[in-house]
Structures are given as C-alpha cells and as structure tokens.
Amino acid sequence: MIVGKQSIQFDQSPFILEAASIAGKKEADGPLGKQFDRIEPDPMLGKDTWEEAESELQRLAASEVLKKSGLTPTDIRYILAGDLLEQMTATSFGLMDFSIPLFGLYGACSTMGESIGLGSMLVAGGFAESVMALASSHFAGAEKQFRFPLDYGNQRPLAASWTVTGCGAVIISTKKGRVRVKGMTTGKIVDFGLKDSMNMGACMAPAACDTIYQNFMDFNCMPEEYDKIITGDLGYIGHDILLDLLKDKGFDISSQHMDCGIEIYDQKTQDTHNGGSGCGCAAVTLCSYIIRQLEKGAWKKILFIPTGALLSKTSFNEGRTVPGIAHAVILEHC
Amino acid sequence: MIVGKQSIQFDQSPFILEAASIAGKKEADGPLGKQFDRIEPDPMLGKDTWEEAESELQRLAASEVLKKSGLTPTDIRYILAGDLLEQMTATSFGLMDFSIPLFGLYGACSTMGESIGLGSMLVAGGFAESVMALASSHFAGAEKQFRFPLDYGNQRPLAASWTVTGCGAVIISTKKGRVRVKGMTTGKIVDFGLKDSMNMGACMAPAACDTIYQNFMDFNCMPEEYDKIITGDLGYIGHDILLDLLKDKGFDISSQHMDCGIEIYDQKTQDTHNGGSGCGCAAVTLCSYIIRQLEKGAWKKILFIPTGALLSKTSFNEGRTVPGIAHAVILEHC
Numbered sequence: 001m002i003v004g005k006q007s008i009q010f011d012q013s014p015f016i017l018e019a020a021s022i023a024g025k026k027e028a029d030g031p032l033g034k035q036f037d038r039i040e041p042d043p044m045l046g047k048d049t050w051e052e053a054e055s056e057l058q059r060l061a062a063s064e065v066l067k068k069s070g071l072t073p074t075d076i077r078y079i080l081a082g083d084l085l086e087q088m089t090a091t092s093f094g095l096m097d098f099s100i101p102l103f104g105l106y107g108a109c110s111t112m113g114e115s116i117g118l119g120s121m122l123v124a125g126g127f128a129e130s131v132m133a134l135a136s137s138h139f140a141g142a143e144k145q146f147r148f149p150l151d152y153g154n155q156r157p158l159a160a161s162w163t164v165t166g167c168g169a170v171i172i173s174t175k176k177g178r179v180r181v182k183g184m185t186t187g188k189i190v191d192f193g194l195k196d197s198m199n200m201g202a203c204m205a206p207a208a209c210d211t212i213y214q215n216f217m218d219f220n221c222m223p224e225e226y227d228k229i230i231t232g233d234l235g236y237i238g239h240d241i242l243l244d245l246l247k248d249k250g251f252d253i254s255s256q257h258m259d260c261g262i263e264i265y266d267q268k269t270q271d272t273h274n275g276g277s278g279c280g281c282a283a284v285t286l287c288s289y290i291i292r293q294l295e296k297g298a299w300k301k302i303l304f305i306p307t308g309a310l311l312s313k314t315s316f317n318e319g320r321t322v323p324g325i326a327h328a329v330i331l332e333h334c
Numbered sequence: 335m336i337v338g339k340q341s342i343q344f345d346q347s348p349f350i351l352e353a354a355s356i357a358g359k360k361e362a363d364g365p366l367g368k369q370f371d372r373i374e375p376d377p378m379l380g381k382d383t384w385e386e387a388e389s390e391l392q393r394l395a396a397s398e399v400l401k402k403s404g405l406t407p408t409d410i411r412y413i414l415a416g417d418l419l420e421q422m423t424a425t426s427f428g429l430m431d432f433s434i435p436l437f438g439l440y441g442a443c444s445t446m447g448e449s450i451g452l453g454s455m456l457v458a459g460g461f462a463e464s465v466m467a468l469a470s471s472h473f474a475g476a477e478k479q480f481r482f483p484l485d486y487g488n489q490r491p492l493a494a495s496w497t498v499t500g501c502g503a504v505i506i507s508t509k510k511g512r513v514r515v516k517g518m519t520t521g522k523i524v525d526f527g528l529k530d531s532m533n534m535g536a537c538m539a540p541a542a543c544d545t546i547y548q549n550f551m552d553f554n555c556m557p558e559e560y561d562k563i564i565t566g567d568l569g570y571i572g573h574d575i576l577l578d579l580l581k582d583k584g585f586d587i588s589s590q591h592m593d594c595g596i597e598i599y600d601q602k603t604q605d606t607h608n609g610g611s612g613c614g615c616a617a618v619t620l621c622s623y624i625i626r627q628l629e630k631g632a633w634k635k636i637l638f639i640p641t642g643a644l645l646s647k648t649s650f651n652e653g654r655t656v657p658g659i660a661h662a663v664i665l666e667h668c
Binding site: 001002006008048049051052077078082084085086087088089092093095096099100101102103104105106107108114118121122124125126127128145186187188189191310311312313314315318320323325 | 335336340342382383385386411412416418419420421422423426427429430433434435436437438439440441442448452455456458459460461462479520521522523525644645646647648649652654657659
C-alpha cells in the first residue's frame with residue numbers, strides 16, 4: 001500500500017465515477033472546446049463580481065457532476081476543494097448550499113492533484129463511499145488577485161500564462177466507474193530560487209520533475225509505464241525545462257509528456273504566450289479530454305501531475321522566491 | 335467506522351505521539367504562559383516581515399515536535415498544515431526546508447481540526463505511520479491581511495478578537511502515545527447571514543453548534559459523554575451564542591464548554607475584548623494545556639472543535655456574509 005518514499009498504491013482502487021467540466025468562452029474557443037460539459041459565455045456568470053463568478057463555476061461543476069453520476073448531495077460524504085483566491089473565497093461561497101462536509105485545500109494550481117489524492121485515500125481507507133474533488137480558477141479573478149486590475153490593460157510578458165476560467169469536478173467512489181485511481185505520489189515543496197511570478201512555468205518545472213522522478217523511483221518504473229505523463233500548467237517554457245531536468249536525471253519523457261496548459265488553447269489563433277494556467281487548467285482538461293481518453297481505453301494508464309506555484313502578491317512584493325509543488329495521481333482505464 | 339451523517343469512529347485509533355507549541359509574548363503573559371514549549375518575545379522573530387515571522391513560528395513548532403518525539407523529517411510521511419495568510423504563505427515558506435510531502439489545508443481558524451481529522455484518517459487508513467498536523471497565526475500578519483495596517487492605530491470594536499501569535503504542531507502516529515484520536519465529526523459551511531468581520535465569534539457560533547449537535551446525533555450521546563467540549567476561538571460573545579443555540583436544540587453544554595479564545599488571555603489584565611482568535615489560538619492551546627490535561631488523565635475524553643470564519647478582505651469589502659465552519663475531533667486519554 002505504502003510504496004517507497006512518497007507514493008501509495010491502492011489495494012482497492014477507488015473509481016472516478018464521473019467527471020464534469022464548466023469552462024469560459026476563451027476555453028470553449030480552444031482545441032478542447034467541444035469536450036466541456038458546459039460553456040459559460042458570460043465571464044461574470046450573471047454575478048456582480050469576479051469572485052462570485054468563480055463561486056458560480058464551482059456550484060455549476062458540482063451540480064453537473066452530481067447530475068451525471070445520478071447522485072444527490074447526501075450521497076457525498078466529503079467535498080475536497082480549493083481555488084486560488086485569498087482565503088479560498090470561491091470555494092466557501094460556491095459550495096455552501098450543498099451542505100456537504102468540506103475539507104478546504106490549498107495547493108495553488110496543484111489543487112486538483114491534492115484533492116484527488118486525499119479523496120482517494122479517504123475512499124480507499126473506508127472513510128467514505130463517495131467524495132467529490134474539485135478545483136477552479138477564473139482569469140479575471142486571478143489577475144486581480146496576483147497581478148494588476150484588468151482595467152490597467154498592462155502588457156503581459158511572453159513568459160506569462162493565461163489563467164483558465166473553469167472548474168472541473170470528479171466523484172471518487174467505491175462504485176465502479178470506467179477509470180480508477182491506482183495510486184499517487186504526493187509532492188513536496190521545491191524551490192530553485194526563481195522570483196519571476198510572470199514565468200510560473202519555470203518556477204513549477206523543478207517541482208514537477210521532483211514528483212515525477214520520485215514516482216519512477218518509488219514504483220521502480222520507466223516513463224514507458226505510462227501512456228501519457230500529463231502536467232498541469234507548465235506551458236511551453238515549463239515543458240522544455242521539465243524535459244531537460246528529467247533528462248539530467250536519466251529519464252526521457254518526451255514521448256509521453258503532455259501539458260494541460262499547452263493543450264487548452266490554440267497557440268496560433270489564441271496566443272496566450274506560455275499557455276494556460278490556474279487550478280482550473282488541469283481540472284477542466286482532466287474532467288473533459290483526459291477522462292474521455294481513459295474511459296474509452298485510448299489511454300490505459302496515465303500519470304496526472306497538476307503543478308502549483310506557491311506565491312502570493314505579498315510574498316512576491318516582499319521579494320520572496322516562487323517555490324513549486326506538484327501532486328501526482330495514477331489513473332487507469334478499467 | 336463511518337458513524338451517522340458526518341462522523342468517523344476509528345477502529346484502530348491513531349495516537350497523538352507528541353505536541354509542541356510556540357507562542358508570542360502576549361500569549362506568554364496570559365494564563366497559559368508557562369505551558370508553551372517555547373516563547374518568542376520578538377514579534378518579528380528576527381525576520382524582515384510579519385509573513386516571514388509566521389513562517390518561522392511554523393518552522394520552530396515543526397522542529398520542536400520532531401525533537402520531542404525523537405523523530406526526524408524522514409519519519410514523517412505527510413505534513414497537513416495551514417495558516418490564515420493569502421495563498422498560505424506562512425506554510426509554504428515555513429515548512430519548505432523539511433522536504434516532507436505536504437497537503438496544504440485551508441479551514442480558516444478551524445484548520446487544526448481539519449488537519450488532525452484528515453491526518454488521523456491517513457494514519458488509521460494505513461497510508462502513513464506518522465504524519466504532522468499544524469496550524470499557525472500571527473497577530474500583526476492577520477491585522478494586515480484582514481483589517482488595517484497596525485500603524486493606523488485604529489480602534490478595535492468591543493466584539494473584535496485578538497489574533498494569537500503562535501503555532502501548534504502534533505505528530506499523529508500508529509506509535510503509542512498517551513492521547514488518542516478516537517473519532518471526528520467533519521463540519522459543513524454554515525451561514526446565518528452575518529456580515530460583521532469584527533464580530534467573528536457570532537459568525538462562527540452557528541457552525542460550532544451545527545458540528546457539536548451533529549456529533550451528539552451521530553454518536554447518539556449527550557454532552558456528559560465528554561469531560562470538556564472545547565471550541566477554538568468563539569470568545570465571550572460566541573460562547574454565549576453557542577450555548578443559546580444548543581439549548582434551543584435541547585442540549586445544555588454549559589458544564590462542559592470551554593473556549594480556547596477565552597482561556598488564552600486574562601480578560602482583566604490583558605483586555606482583548608472578545609478574546610483570542612486565529613488558527614494559532616486553538617492550535618497552541620491544544621498543544622499545551624489541553625494535551626497535558628489529557629496526557630495526565632485529568633480529562634478522559636474531550637471534543638475539540640476549532641472554529642473558522644470564511645472571509646477574505648475582498649469578500650468583506652464586496653459586502654458578502656461571513657460563513658463559518660467547525661471541524662471536531664474526539665480526543666481520549668489512554
């Protein structure tokens with residue numbers, strides 16, 4: 001069950017019973033547009049503030065995944081959820097009405113990996129029959145939270161990524177689904193001393209490398225073990241760095257690697273510079289394209305590694321570094 | 335194992351192997367002063383910013399609990415930790431150097447209940463031999479984060495509470511200690527529509543009531559089941575409201591109730607208005623006075639319920655309510 005230094009292999013793998021994704025217009029215009037369960041063309045979602053809009057994304061995703069799985073809120077023992085806003089406002093206000101016991105999580109953009117990992121342990125440990133794991137982000141809310149008000153219209157450097165507006169939710173359950181959570185490798189904080197919050201791909205790549213490397217060590221496997229090795233939001237820059245870092249450690253994942261931040265937007269028509277980012281980036285890509293590939297067996301086994309940059313505007317303004325963290329889960333077709 | 339709607343009773347109860355508390359000068363001057371493992375008279379802890387000071391509190395508490403338990407970082411499978419700062423900066427920078435896989439949690443001031451509850455499930459589920467659970471807060475960091483810069487010298491209303499400067503950490507383990515985690519009741523978000531962030535005791539009391547009531551229902555027990563029923567930081571106002579709310583539901587806990595926010599400061603000589611608050615309030619009181627009472631058997635069984643107010647300065651400024659959440663754990667002398 002406990003495998004190596006940082007990994008778990010489940011004896012009784014919990015299933016991903018269902019997944020649901022809600023995304024914004026820019027995401028709908030991208031290559032994965034047709035895969036999302038629901039598109040919200042209005043970035044305000046009919047609300048008065050960006051924060052309320054993100055809460056609404058969470059509410060919609062939670063409702064949708066319940067509907068798709070034929071479950072009601074009373075069937076869900078726990079929700080494990082998080083977002084990027086200070087004090088997780090999107091989660092608190094978005095999930096309140098479901099009256100489900102809540103574990104609030106913060107793993108920056110790695111939150112979907114953290115929530116699926118923890119949720120799977122709760123189900124596999126016999127503490128719940130079904131739990132919900134979800135994570136969200138909103139482009140405008142994130143810009144306001146971490147960078148500059150949109151109204152400034154300031155120029156984004158080429159290394160910057162574009163925060164995904166969206167929320168992805170899964171039900172993890174003992175009930176049989178077509179995808180199971182076979183295991184996980186929990187990440188630790190890795191800090192290479194980078195300080196550029198406009199180049200988060202570079203800040204997070206060392207953490208992704210650390211978790212993927214540890215996964216190979218713990219399970220004594222090679223990259224070929226997986227059909228895909230999918231990071232959360234490293235983007236183009238982080239992708240290159242990750243491949244280099246792992247090559248230095250003796251592993252070439254260039255045939256398996258895919259990054260949600262690269263997949264979600266069309267670089268030619270939607271130039272987002274480094275690609276997509278935010279908790280929602282890995283979450284909606286998982287809950288649409290990735291889960292479908294696994295469900296139909298096009299991929300048999302993948303390593304899914306959402307990646308988080310651990311900064312706040314205060315830590316950035318105080319000149320601190322931007323450490324990273326990445327939590328991996330092993331997903332299998334079944 | 336699963337009990338009622340929201341509770342767990344562990345078949346194999348994990349132990350609290352050790353606990354450690356680090357507190358500031360004001361806390362040292364209070365009634366629990368002599369119980370803390372370490373006092374930090376300098377509110378900056380020798381650092382340049384309040385945020386770094388709080389990180390240092392976490393680093394010191396984690397080091398101290400490792401020392402007391404005779405363990406090294408490699409003996410700890412996971413840390414489950416959180417704080418009140420935006421994007422949990424205190425945790426990210428405070429715990430980085432231990433290189434232990436980290437689950438970041440956000441439950442506002444209920445975080446110590448969330449971390450012990452989740453940590454206990456991971457140990458009882460066989461996913462870890464030992465984990466560390468901790469939570470911190472810092473008076474000046476919290477004022478800066480949620481209210482006004484200290485330099486404004488603005489007047490605090492009588493309903494306001496005083497954020498505790500401190501960090502409490504426990505090791506939860508299969509190794510036998512003198513206190514065990516017998517069970518838990520996980521809280522859901524409860525919103526009575528209050529909007530006064532300077533009266534958080536009132537905002538959180540309904541959530542505390544909800545979790546305590548659910549605990550009585552799930553375990554089919556009366557308040558007399560526990561030697562003490564200890565909330566996190568309701569303070570004087572929240573204490574009165576909690577007692578009234580539970581009386582309305584048919585339970586009188588006046589003989590058992592205690593609140594860490596009331597215990598930690600001397601109301602006569604240290605007037606803090608409503609009492610103490612912050613993740614650190616419940617955490618340092620647990621990791622000093624409460625654990626000692628349990629270890630020596632003065633109390634046989636308690637219900638410990640840290641209470642959190644789910645607000646940010648943004649949600650407050652946007653006129654949103656202040657919902658609450660409270661996570662309970664059942665601790666027993668053994």
